[in-house]
Amino acid sequence: MFIASSEFVVAAATQAKALGFDDVARVFVPHPIQDRTDDEMRALADAAVDDIIAAVTS
């Protein structure tokens, strides 16, 4: 599965379909990313981890 920022929703869908893999699991985190502090990055991970695990398990 892949994790991308929210800006990537449409691009990811198009690419996945072109590669013949349009049901690939994905989780999106809020944009932007580049200017965040380490603490903010860790907080994003904390917030996303349950969704991530749900995306790869049944």
Add this chain to the structure above:
Amino acid sequence: MSRVVLDPTSELTPAHRERLARPASLSGLKVGLLDISKARGNVFLDQLEELLTARNATVTRFAKPTFTKPAPIDLRHEIATTCDVVIEALAD
């Protein structure tokens, strides 16, 4: 050294890959964390590694040489043969 073969099929569709069955939980599984090497992604993945290890997954870290190109074939092959689940991050 790369080896190239010619496709013997009709090539009607991009090779459709069936999604593998999802495991019930990550406990006891080998999870690969693939860093696409964009800035800040490693901090996100460090935290994820801690969180997943706490949930009893065995985490291995991988990294693409550059985020601008698809992962090299050998990296993909290594991940595919050594991990049960792969999480790739962080595209922004």
Add this chain to the structure above:
Amino acid sequence: MKLVAVVKRDCPTCSLIEPVLEQLDADSGVSLEVVTQDDPSFPSGVRTVQHDHDLSYSYHHDIETVPTLLRVDDGVEQSRIVGWKRDEWETFTGIGDLGPGLPDWRPGCGSLSVDPSLVDELRARFEGHRLKARRVELADLEDDIEAMFDRGWSDGLPVVPPTETRVLRMLQGTTRAPDEIVAVVPPDLVECTVEKVAINAVLAGCAPEYLPVVLAAVEAACTDEFNMHGVLATTMPVGPVMIVNGPIRQKIGMNAGVNVLGQGNRANSTIGRALQLTIRNVGGGRPGGVDRATQGNPGKLSFCFPEDEEGSPFEPLHVARGYTADQSTVTLFPGEGPRGLVDQLSRDPESLARSFAACLRTVQHPKLPMVFDAILIIGPEHGRVFKEAGWTREQLTERLHELTLLDGSEIIRGAGGITEGVPEAFKDVQLPKFRPDGLLLVHAGGGAGLFSTIIGGWANGETGSQPTTREIRS
């Protein structure tokens, strides 16, 4: 108009004529260009030397010998000579007194562009672009045979990885262009090129000289007549069975003798396999998908054999089907696995024909007439009985039809305590087991053994398949 001399240093004749090249170069009436295959500093005394470092010039101009001297006008070759012969060079160039002191003639050497150790590489370099198939790159750590299985290209047995070099070598086996369309392959109705057949022939393990047979088989299989889609989709056990006739059998070393239907002969085994791999990979017809056979048969991996025409009591099968003896053909039959037939006592043709008939009536079921065709492969010891009695193919065929007329009372539903059969209405008539063209007689097998073989078919007629013959063209 200019002269182009193609040479290499590693050639005694080319070294010998270095002074001749210098002489020509010095003549103001001559425009000379020398193309050197190996060493750019050879020859040293000429003004214009091109180093053919990748051998592209030599390859594209079909240079087989060095030295070769070409007359070129506006970029187009007008004529050429090879080797060194003084009077020939003088006539060709219009310059007299060439190479005084040199021997009158010397043969040339082999051009690097036809060097056996370089040919495959050159072909891949200069003709690789003719191949249109998608390239698939294997990971360094991937075992190449496992990679074939992983991608679903195999019929269950290992296949040969179809590299560019192997496919280009396979294409040498035909004069047809790689992008020529051979057939439209069911079930996906894909236009299949010569190239795609060649790739699958490589997978199967064919040698290049087998390719024309595979091409003819693919053509035959994809006709309305043969109905490959029906053969695939049926729950009956049939697959395409190939019978090869004509001179090609010896040319490619097929086996029509001992164990003709079994393993061991590369041509027999790989040609049949290549047809099935093409159907599977190009057409998309796979077991579990469109292929719904309840039990199938091992012949669906590969089933191809030549007729033993030389020892046969009859004219060859393809001659009976309207071809000349010197044509090579493949006949496709929608057949199940082979069934043995024993008769070790019949010395006269009538008795043996009755043995055949008794076994033939049980094709698919003894109480089912008209619907199924069959091949009867007559073994040589059985063939001898008909040869000694002077029976023709027509005579035996006719007798077998007569002997396989079924009595309605025996084959109606319920007769013999068996529910299967024909409707009650047929109680008082006779029905033929086989339709008029439904029996194919073929001669093949080892010289010892009073045995023959039956291969039953599936539905014939409009909804089913007809045996289909195609000429094999190189």
